Amino acid sequence: xxxxxxxxxxxxxxxxxxxxxxxxxxxxxxxxxxxxxxxxxxxxxxxxxxxxxxxxxxxxxxxxxxxxxxxxxxxxxxxxxxxxxxxxxxxxxxxxxxxxxxxxxxxxxxxxxxxxxxxxxxxxxxxxxxxxxxxxxxxxxxxxxxxxxxxxxxxxxxxxxxxxxxxxxxxxxxxxxxxxxxxxxxxxxxxxxxxxxxxxxxxxxxxxxxxxxxxxxxxxxxxxxxxxxxxxxxxxxxxxxxxxxxxxxxxxxxxxxxxxxxxxxxxxxxxxxxxxxxxxxxxxxxxxxxxxxxxxxxxxxxxxxxxxxxxxxxxxxxxxxxxxxxxxxxxxxxxxxxxxxxxxxxxxxxxxxxxxxxxxxxxxxxxxxxxxxxxxxxxxxxxxxxxxxxxxxxxxxxxxxxxxxxxxxxxxxxxxxxxxxxxxxxxxxxxxxxxxxxxxxxxxxxxxxxxxxxxxxxxxxxxxxxx
Numbered sequence: 001x002x003x004x005x006x007x008x009x010x011x012x013x014x015x016x017x018x019x020x021x022x023x024x025x026x027x028x029x030x031x032x033x034x035x036x037x038x039x040x041x042x043x044x045x046x047x048x049x050x051x052x053x054x055x056x057x058x059x060x061x062x063x064x065x066x067x068x069x070x071x072x073x074x075x076x077x078x079x080x081x082x083x084x085x086x087x088x089x090x091x092x093x094x095x096x097x098x099x100x101x102x103x104x105x106x107x108x109x110x111x112x113x114x115x116x117x118x119x120x121x122x123x124x125x126x127x128x129x130x131x132x133x134x135x136x137x138x139x140x141x142x143x144x145x146x147x148x149x150x151x152x153x154x155x156x157x158x159x160x161x162x163x164x165x166x167x168x169x170x171x172x173x174x175x176x177x178x179x180x181x182x183x184x185x186x187x188x189x190x191x192x193x194x195x196x197x198x199x200x201x202x203x204x205x206x207x208x209x210x211x212x213x214x215x216x217x218x219x220x221x222x223x224x225x226x227x228x229x230x231x232x233x234x235x236x237x238x239x240x241x242x243x244x245x246x247x248x249x250x251x252x253x254x255x256x257x258x259x260x261x262x263x264x265x266x267x268x269x270x271x272x273x274x275x276x277x278x279x280x281x282x283x284x285x286x287x288x289x290x291x292x293x294x295x296x297x298x299x300x301x302x303x304x305x306x307x308x309x310x311x312x313x314x315x316x317x318x319x320x321x322x323x324x325x326x327x328x329x330x331x332x333x334x335x336x337x338x339x340x341x342x343x344x345x346x347x348x349x350x351x352x353x354x355x356x357x358x359x360x361x362x363x364x365x366x367x368x369x370x371x372x373x374x375x376x377x378x379x380x381x382x383x384x385x386x387x388x389x390x391x392x393x394x395x396x397x398x399x400x401x402x403x404x405x406x407x408x409x410x411x412x413x414x415x416x417x418x419x420x421x422x423x424x425x426x427x428x429x430x431x432x433x434x435x436x437x438x439x440x441x442x443x444x445x446x447x448x449x450x451x452x453x454x455x456x457x458x459x460x461x462x463x464x465x466x467x
Contacts (some may be wrong), residue, residue, distance in 0.1 A: 080149035115438035116228035129272030158185025161236035174211030198224035218451035225405030225440025257391020261444025263379035330449030381425025383461035402435030
C-alpha cells in the first residue's frame with residue numbers, strides 16, 4: 001500500500017510539472033510562474049469587488065504603485081474599503097504604508113505586515129524575492145509585495161493595531177487592538193465578528209490570542225500568521241511596528257469557511273511527557289535530556305547530521321519534516337493536533353535541550369510526526385476546497401475571495417523548482433477567485449469547542465462566498 005501511495009504522489013507531481021511548464025511558457029517574468037496581465041475572476045456578490053496585485057520592484061514606492069495598479073485594474077472605485085498588504089521581510093514597510101495611505105486618501109482600512117524573506121503569493125503568482133531565509137536573507141536585496149483590495153456592500157471590515165511597547169503586556173495590547181478594530185467597523189461589543197484576522201510579531205502570539213479572546217470570546221474564530229522574518233514588522237493604521245500586532249475583524253451575512261491544519265502523519269508511536277521546561281525551552285522529556293530523547297525518536301539522524309558538519313539549513317530541513325505535536329480534545333470528542341518545530345538549543349551539543357517557538361507546560365505529552373514535501377504541496381493546493389466544505393459552500397462555486405497563511409517552514413521543505421506551482425494548485429480548487437497568502441513564522445487558528453491556538457508548520461485558509 002505504501003508503494004502504491006508513493007507512485008500516486010509521483011504521478012500527481014509529474015502531472016503538476018507539465019501544467020506548470022505550460023504556464024511558465026506563458027509568463028513574461030521569471031519571478032512568477034503564473035503572473036499574467038489577463039483579467040482574473042473577480043466575482044461580484046451583491047456589490048463586492050476584489051482585486052489582487054504584486055510586484056518585485058526593490059523601490060518600495062514603485063513596488064506599491066505597480067501592485068495597486070494591477071489590483072485596481074477595471075475596478076469601479078480607486079479607494080477600496082479594505083486592503084491587505086504583505087511584503088517580504090526587509091521591505092521598507094513605512095514607505096509602503098505611507099504610499100498606501102496617500103493613494104487611498106486615508107479612506108481605506110489596511111491590515112498586514114511582513115511575509116518571509118523569500119516570497120508572497122496571490123492568485124496571480126508566486127512573487128519570489130530572496131532565495132534564502134533566516135539570517136542569510138539579510139544579505140539579499142530583492143523584495144516582493146502583494147496586495148488585495150476589497151470594496152463591498154456585504155462585508156464590513158474593521159482594523160486595529162498596537163505597539164507592544166505602549167502597553168503593560170501583549171494581552172493588554174491585543175485587547176486594545178481588537179477593541180479599536182470593532183469600533184473602526186462601526187460595530188458594538190454585542191456583535192461578534194465572523195472571524196478575526198491577526199498578524200503579530202514573534203514571541204507574543206499566545207498572549208495576543210488571550211487578549212483578543214477576552215473581548216470576542218473563545219467561540220469567535222481567530223486566524224492568522226506571525227509576521228515573517230528575519231526582519232519582521234506589522235502594519236498599524238498610520239505606523240509600522242517591529243513589536244506589535246495588526247488585526248482585522250470581518251462581519252458579513254455571506255457564507256464564511258475556514259480551515260486550519262497540517263499535512264503530517266500522526267501515526268508515529270514515539271511520544272513522551274515534558275518533565276522539565278523553561279518558557280520555550282524543553283529541558284527534559286520523561287526525565288531524560290530532551291535532545292537525547294528527540295534524537296532517539298529520529299533514530300540518531302539529528303546527531304549524525306550535526307556531528308557531520310551539516311549546515312543549519314540542512315538540520316532545519318530534517319526537523320521541519322519531523323515536528324512534535326500536542327493533542328487537544330474538544331467536548332464533542334474531536335481530537336486536534338497542534339504542531340511545533342523543535343531545534344537544538346545548542347548546536348555544539350553541549351546543552352541537551354531543544355527549543356520551540358510556542359510555550360509548553362510541564363506534564364504535557366508530546367508526540368513525533370513525519371511529513372514530506374509532496375504531501376505539503378498537495379495539502380496547500382487543497383486548502384480552498386476544505387475551507388469551502390467547512391463553510392458548507394459548494395465546491396463548484398467561485399468564492400468572492402480567499403485569504404491564506406502558509407508556514408515558511410513548510411515552504412522550506414518544498415524544492416524551489418516546485419514552489420511556483422503553489423498558486424496554480426490553489427487557483428484550481430479556489431476556482432480562480434482572488435486570494436492572497438503570506439509565508440509566516442508561526443500560525444494561529446481556531447479549534448471548535450476549544451478556542452484559538454498558536455503553532456508552527458501549519459496552514460490556514462479563509463473563503464467568503466455569496467449566499
